[in-house]
Amino acid sequence: DTAEGGDFQPDLKALTAVNPSSENIAIARAEGITTVLARPSGGVISGQAAVMNLAGWTSEQMKVANAAGLHVNYPEPLSGEQLEFLKEFLAPEDLQKRQDAEKTRIRTLHEFFDRAKRYADAQAKSPGMMAYDPRLEAMRPYLSGQRPVIFEVSSAKAIRNAVAFAEEFKLKTVLAGAEEAWKVAPLLAKKQIAVIYSIPIANSTESTAPRSEYDPYDATWAAPALLQRAGVKMCFQSGSATMAKNLPAQSGIACAYGLSHDNALKALTLQAAQILGVADQIGSLDTGKQANVLVTDGDPLETTTHLRYLFIAGKPVSLETRHTRLYKMYRQRKG
Numbered sequence: 001d002t003a004e005g006g007d008f009q010p011d012l013k014a015l016t017a018v019n020p021s022s023e024n025i026a027i028a029r030a031e032g033i034t035t036v037l038a039r040p041s042g043g044v045i046s047g048q049a050a051v052m053n054l055a056g057w058t059s060e061q062m063k064v065a066n067a068a069g070l071h072v073n074y075p076e077p078l079s080g081e082q083l084e085f086l087k088e089f090l091a092p093e094d095l096q097k098r099q100d101a102e103k104t105r106i107r108t109l110h111e112f113f114d115r116a117k118r119y120a121d122a123q124a125k126s127p128g129m130m131a132y133d134p135r136l137e138a139m140r141p142y143l144s145g146q147r148p149v150i151f152e153v154s155s156a157k158a159i160r161n162a163v164a165f166a167e168e169f170k171l172k173t174v175l176a177g178a179e180e181a182w183k184v185a186p187l188l189a190k191k192q193i194a195v196i197y198s199i200p201i202a203n204s205t206e207s208t209a210p211r212s213e214y215d216p217y218d219a220t221w222a223a224p225a226l227l228q229r230a231g232v233k234m235c236f237q238s239g240s241a242t243m244a245k246n247l248p249a250q251s252g253i254a255c256a257y258g259l260s261h262d263n264a265l266k267a268l269t270l271q272a273a274q275i276l277g278v279a280d281q282i283g284s285l286d287t288g289k290q291a292n293v294l295v296t297d298g299d300p301l302e303t304t305t306h307l308r309y310l311f312i313a314g315k316p317v318s319l320e321t322r323h324t325r326l327y328k329m330y331r332q333r334k335g
Helices: 023-029 082-086 090-125 135-145 156-168 181-191 219-228 242-259 261-268 268-277 322-331
Strands: 033-039 046-053 064-073 148-155 171-176 194-198 235-238 295-296 307-312
Touching: 023 242, 023 322, 033 064, 064 135, 090 135, 090 156, 148 156, 156 181, 171 181, 181 194, 181 219, 194 219, 194 268, 219 235, 219 242, 219 261, 235 242, 235 261, 235 268, 235 307, 242 261, 261 268
Parallel strands: 064 148, 148 171, 171 194, 194 235
Antiparallel strands: 033 046, 046 064, 295 307
């Protein structure tokens, strides 16, 4: 269950929508992934994400941190290239409607945050004075800066707009996706805004082409190195439950485009935990933290490496998946 209807659903929590019996969980574990950020999608304010270990009978047992971040799909403006392309196919009035719709989404997002802030201020001054509203109540820890607001953005312009929006409401900000974050890396470093970078999950030219045709062909792969060089704290996301299994190897490819091996490992471990606010529990092998450990026969970022053992919260976890079961079954097939 990945999304709900409605544009503004901050009270929804991804933790309740995760299926602990999903085959995707075992498949991701088999590639060495012990912990994930499960996020909602859809609408403008999608809901609240959860940090979860990939082991447990119920989603509650898998929980590391519930309500770890509020996901906002910040409206993307049309780029100059997109405008020129659409001018060839759309009538001027239809193109204007597209641009007006974007402005309307930004305005309604601003109005919702403004309404939530008035509600939070009133509840803080006089609890119970206003009628309880579950959607506005869910916004309170994010408006106070206790928890991060995670803006799903792609273009450099949308990133600048989202940063300005966050500053207006004094939000603790994290960017996700952020394909063109490398273009505004100095700004993000200055503002100390972390990035959950969406690493390409395939290697074809079509899937890894940069957003703008005038950008370098390898921009999507070089972006992590450029962000790290600028001093931006960064981790990786697959953005897909089915393709999360590719995340370690795809992160390794970024090393060929300037990202150091140590920084690639940190982006998959400690820095990810720090960005998500759970570094006191996971992210490194330290006393007092959960023992999420993988044992391999080589570099975990190499495709030729095999995972031998996996422990989550100190307990050994089976590496059997639907793939391995089918492999064994068809190996026994008679000729």
